Amino acid sequence: MADIYTGGDDEETIRLVLEKGLAVRNVPKWSVLRLALARSLHIATPPSDSLDRIEDRKNGSEYHLEQVTGRGLGSGADHEPRQDYDAAIRALLSVYHDTDLFADTNAYKRLLQRHIRRGLREFRTGWRVGHDFHDFLYQELFSQHQGSLAQEFSLTEELERGLTEIGVRGEIQKTLHGPRLTRFQLHLPDVNDLDRLKRGLEKLSFSLGLQEQGIFTAPTRESKVIGLDVPRPRDTWESIPGSRLAEWIASYDAKGGLPVWPGVDVLGEPVMLDLARAPHLLVGGTTGSGKSVCLHALLVSLLRGPSRDRLLLCLIDPKRVEFEAYKGLRGLYGGEVFSDSESTLCTLQALVDEMDERITRLAELGARDLAEAHAKGVEDLPYIAVFVEELADLLMQSRASEEPLVRLAQKARATGIHLVLATQRPDAATFSGLLRSNIPARIALTVQKASESKIILDRTGAERLTGMGDMLVATGQAEPVRVHGVRVMADDIAAAVTVFNEGAQ
Ligand SMILES: Nc1ncnc2c1ncn2[C@@H]1O[C@H](COP(=O)(O)OP(=O)(O)OP(=O)(O)O)[C@@H](O)[C@H]1O
CATH class of the missing domain: 3.40.50.300 (P-loop containing nucleotide triphosphate hydrolases)
Structure with missing residues (x-):
């Protein structure tokens, strides 16, 4: 008997990920199941039991733990690398669900299936054929990392160097970190530096290796101080989870109207x-x-x-x-x-x-x-x-x-x-x-040409x-x-x- 079941829509997602997303041949379908599991474990709330219902079983498929978690693999082979991650995955799910899944194999398989099907659903709804799947997955799995102090330091140094290159004499007075950008508060002793700065923004972006992403200026309340919003590398971005919407709505006191929250500002x-x-x-x-x-x-x-x-x-x-x-x-x-x-x-x-x-x-x-x-x-x-x-x-x-x-x-x-x-x-x-x-x-949102903007x-x-x-x-x-x-x-x-x-x- 199989351990994990999928529906027709899951199988279609697996096919698309393999053919169009990863663009690989001869890679087994269960490797997508593993990616889906990783994706689901990144969501803080447990997957819903509605995922147990498989609408289109006819076009679905069946998998064994040997394939998905590697149970039993490599245990007896002398020189083969061990690939049995079953105990590790069981431990991970036990911690996630705060229950001992070593004592209940059926519950383990059920939860594993729910996670995998939720991960596949996230691929289906979050990734579109034609978009870069690796980029998508990277963002999904690693976007919560915070920038290190060393990175911050080097960005400040690079910015100072870039400002000198475009002939702007300014002093960075404060550095504020937002989810994706760092705002540098720059004091410009000479007002003419402001013109030089605005004219030189493109060169400054180029000097920092930002390619088409730009540096934006932001006004501040202080005299002769301007904010410079500089994008950080993608692996330091903080994603804004959908659960924040419920928090914002709960703390909104005005009655009526149609308030909507597209996201957060540069400072979060x-x-x-x-x-x-x-x-x-x-x-x-x-x-x-x-x-x-x-x-x-x-x-x-x-x-x-x-x-x-x-x-x-x-x-x-x-x-x-x-x-x-x-x-x-x-x-x-x-x-x-x-x-x-x-x-x-x-x-x-x-x-x-x-x-x-x-x-x-x-x-x-x-x-x-x-x-x-x-x-x-x-x-x-x-x-x-x-x-x-x-x-x-x-x-x-x-x-x-x-x-x-x-x-x-x-x-x-x-x-x-x-x-x-x-x-x-x-x-x-x-x-x-x-x-x-x-x-x-x-x-x-981002457009290709200035004329579209x-x-x-x-x-x-x-x-x-x-x-x-x-x-x-x-x-x-x-x-x-x-x-x-x-x-x-x-x-x-x-x-x-x-x-x-x-x-x-
Ligand atoms: N707020 C966000 N934070 C992090 N990643 C995001 C965010 N919005 C979109 N993305 C990423 O960008 C991808 C594309 O998003 P989306 O499907 O909304 O684009 P789209 O503009 O509607 O594309 P299309 O026009 O082709 O449908 C998503 O799969 C996700 O990986």
Whole structure:
């Protein structure tokens, strides 16, 4: 009898990882199972027992402990290297689950299977074919490492040398560490040094070997002191786990509205924006920049947020992959995730009708907006947050969808209907003038060209971000804020959906 079972979706993930991710031949499938186990053990909370249910057994497979943990291997062979890690893995899981799994082999196998299936699910939801799998795994497994003192020291020295090279005389007064960047507070005795510094930023990045990632300046309150945000090597980055969202929401006291937390600022403080005030948002970034993870952070914020009992989500996903995890949500507008162009167009038109009805209703109530209607005790008008996963695909499939989108962007603000439009192709055809002028809030993840940054933010800069959820968040007129995104994973989404559904019962 086999020890570990997988489903059809697990097997498909294993196949993709081997063929497209690791790009290797003749490597056994169970080596991916081992990677999946390592991935799952990096998550602090135990895998859920719902992972015991295997939907598609027919296309699944079976594995033995000999393959996965090497049980029994090498024990008798004289000169072969020992490859039996079973006791080590059993010990690891015993500590993780705080139970003696040496005394209960069935429980051991069950937990091992849960971990492996959770790890595979993380690969499925976190990694996309076409993205670098090694990079993905590296980030997943090693991103929590802190920078050493020696690294910090050498970065300071290199920066001082680079500043001299571009002719800037400055003194580093303070060094502050954020999750990915180090902020150097630089005192410039001569104001002309500021011009030299700004002109020389590209050379300075080059001198520090930062390639396309840039050094950004940040104003400070002190006279003649400027902040220089310098990216650190990737293995010193601190990832921002999805569990932080629940903490931030719990300590948020204001009632109502649609607060969302895309991530933390350069120094690690949470950054919030209220979608109800935004009132519509564009999220742009090249493929692999972290757009989908960012959308999940916004969605999880809403599902756990203060208006969760008055919220409908309208999810439109022409790619059909990103919003799978929300299919069981009770608060889905229209009861489904929309993907084909016909039903999407109908839905957008229905939203325009809903908006018009709400405008009349608000006028009758004497309320200026939905928040005022709620304050007057109106119960039957929930907020509706409309998420479009890929605006460019939607418009390519159905140009007619633009008209209802523009009408919503122009007039839906007061009625509590808010748009979040995401695209990996921020160009003038996708984000047309009419949408641009009515979608004031923007999030730019890393883009390839400065011109794309200008389309999203009306300024350059996003082409010099560090990728993987690094973003510039602009609301209204204020300067964009640099934000490192929350790393939301499948478990965070599943937990938020459960919290929401329990409240909706
Ligand atoms: N906030 C984050 N912290 C750490 N890593 C991240 C973060 N956001 C994204 N990543 C990494 O970047 C990868 C790509 O993210 P994501 O799938 O969201 O990109 P995308 O822009 O939606 O790509 P595509 O447009 O191809 O779907 C993730 O698998 C993850 O490894």
